[in-house]
Amino acid sequence: MSEIQGGCRCGAVRYTLALDALPRTYACHCRDCQTWSGSAFSQQTLVPEGSLSLTGSLAVFELIAPSGRVSVQRMCPVCHTRIYNTNSARPGVAVVRAGTLDRSDELDIAAHIWVKRKQPWLTLEDGVPAWPEAAPAAELVGALTEH
Numbered sequence: 845m846s847e848i849q850g851g852c853r854c855g856a857v858r859y860t861l862a863l864d865a866l867p868r869t870y871a872c873h874c875r876d877c878q879t880w881s882g883s884a885f886s887q888q889t890l891v892p893e894g895s896l897s898l899t900g901s902l903a904v905f906e907l908i909a910p911s912g913r914v915s916v917q918r919m920c921p922v923c924h925t926r927i928y929n930t931n932s933a934r935p936g937v938a939v940v941r942a943g944t945l946d947r948s949d950e951l952d953i954a955a956h957i958w959v960k961r962k963q964p965w966l967t968l969e970d971g972v973p974a975w976p977e978a979a980p981a982a983e984l985v986g987a988l989t990e991h
């Protein structure tokens with residue numbers, strides 16, 4: 845098993861993913877992700893929460909959606925880099941900010957969601973699954989695990 849590591853911008857938080865290979869990632873182009881990342885989209889991946897081990901403490905921010913789902917965001921308390929979140933709708937799954945991985949230059953994009961909010965200058969690669977809004981969880985997981 846290779847070491848897959850990442851961390852925040854300032855180095856106070858470091859983590860390891862117990863996975864055999866770099867996970868495939870997806871891009872979320874929704875308005876919330878644009879606001880939260882300060883960028884065009886957020887690039888993230890889904891991993892079992894148990895595969896993630898962290899060093900350093902985390903600041904936690906809970907966001908309750910109108911649906912009642914609770915999103916628990918974890919970030920570095922020093923530099924405020926978001927590391928991952930969990931959601932009450934998907935217990936046991938960690939949504940990791942893929943740009944925090946040390947090998948982020950090797951990542952690929954296996955799916956795009958919320959493309960109806962995509963910034964107009966951005967052209968998506970042909971053949972990569974894309975959904976206008978959120979993807980059904982099973983289909984998104986399928987796109988990420990397909991090789």
Ligand SMILES: [Zn+2]
Binds near residue numbers: 852856920921922925
């Ligand atoms: Zn930090």
Ligand SMILES: [Zn+2]
Binds near residue numbers: 872875876886958
């Ligand atoms: Zn989003």
